[in-house]
Amino acid sequence: MSGVVEVGLGRRTRRGLAVWAWAVFAFLYVPIVVLVVFSFNASSRVNIWGGFSFQWYGEALRNDVITSAIRVSLIVALVSTVVSMVLGTAAALALDRYRFRGRRALDGTVYLPIVIPDITMAVMLLVFFAEAFKFIDSFGPRFTLGISTVALSHIAFNISFVCVVVRARLDQFDRTLEEAARDLYATGWQTFRRVTLPLIMPGVAAGGLLALTLSLDDVVISAFVSGPGSTTLPVYVFSSIRRGVTPELNAISTLMLTASIALVLGSLALQRRRASASQQTQIL
């Protein structure tokens, strides 16, 4: 850069900005580092370092309430992800390709769960379930809040996220590829199976990972619609924090953090592949 006249900020200003940037960074990440460090604390006092240990991870995994919560969380996350991947992709395809009555209204409202506050969604779902149970109960069977209502609620918001991600992918999709497949004797289903789906798959998978993360993270909605025995891990953490922070909670939180980071990185990797794939289609 020698010989180039530096225009703009002076040296001091630049140094000041660098310090500021580090301060913001610290503000965001120091609490996380503290959490992770203290999850390996051998002492039972949360704020006093007593040496390195995996003790609290062991305790947490031996606690039946916690393992049950983890199991519920995983079941809900997997079921809601798979179902919302299928339904969200179908919705994205329908909105992208077909002109039908109510399409505009649906197009506007499918994103609603993304923007409305969790607490509103939670109350809404609870009221809905109460009314639905009243109706179903009048035919005989009895339903109560439980793991299935948690899963249904997660499906309800996850569909929107999958739908958004898949539609972004469909926007760049070249429909002449489908015509080419039809011209080469593929039926409608074969065209979807062999051409459309493989090409939008990165979008579907990225949407699925997003759904998985959101489901594992959710507290508010799950707390409202879960019943006895269907407590998810975040709900358990939230309720036990009222009895004070324990090293056990640090350990669980670190586990959840690790899982979330892994999922986000996976999602980013897929999106990147998606981006380079779309560059390829542009070259074509």
Place this chain on the structure above:
Amino acid sequence: MTEAVAAVEIEGVTKRFGEVVAVDNVDLAIGDGEFFALLGPSGCGKTTTLRMIAGLDLPTEGSLRIFGEEVGMAPPDRRPVNTVFQAYALFPHMTVRQNIEFGLRMRRVKNPELSQRVAEATGMVRLAGMEERRPDQLSGGQQQRVALARALVNQPKVLLLDEPLGALDLKLRQEMQQELKALQREVGITFVFVTHDQEEALAMSERIGVMSEGRLLQVGTPREIYDRPASRFVADFIGRTNILEASVESASTVRLDNGALIEAETSTPAGSRVAVSLRPERVRLQPHGTTAAEGSSLDGEVRDITYLGHAVVYEVAAGPVSIEVRVEGEVGEPFAAGDEVTVAWDRGAAAVVAD
């Protein structure tokens, strides 16, 4: 062609998209083994016509037969035709081989035959050794060949090509023109291709159908289309031409609007308004006052001279009309701007076109 069954026979076909008439009552027969071009400006309905033959669009009215069999409403997978798409539409997630195999696999062709036919097609378009590459690893010309192989491997009775050379640069385009012609002779099937490039249509096809605003204006050999355009639009669209307003005097003479009487064959009744198309390269410049032994001439004054390297274009004002004269292969410029000249042409160079 009247005796044998036509490869493609279109009868009274109309295609409407809502209120818009894309193709308007078109009748056309394309012979077996013919290299046929559908030519016209963008939006003239040529691509829609091609898509209807492929089955990607269905006609609103009319009948469409391929080798005598009515296919107007049949889906694309029930027609013995394949298409080379404008931007090739190669499947980006498949290798060259998988792209070429696609049609055969859809029709459940099994392996000894499958790999043999793929190898044949790959060899025919000189792509051997590239089977495992992906489309984005190929040049434009190679992608074009994959698209050709992917269509031809199915042994269609008619191959449809939508602006097949449009995405290639000029030099490659001229090469591919020759290759496509050779390929067509080799496989011996009917090629129907759509283009907006009149030079490409003239150079490649045996017959051309000129379309404008959904109508098929004229069908003929390149020579017929160029020398005897049926309408003002065709004359103007194919190559460059001088259009002179005139009225018919007799079966062999017309009077131009500037008063000059010229020789031109016409079947239009005397008194009707017509236009005369005069190709710039079929007329010549002579010193003022010299008349030709045969043919016709007009007196005028050189207004402007454009040097093109291989040709010189003179713009001559003859009364109210302006005539472009293109002189090739002449050393120097015998005339300068402002010179009085005579524009002359042989009998038969002027074509009378209906309005």
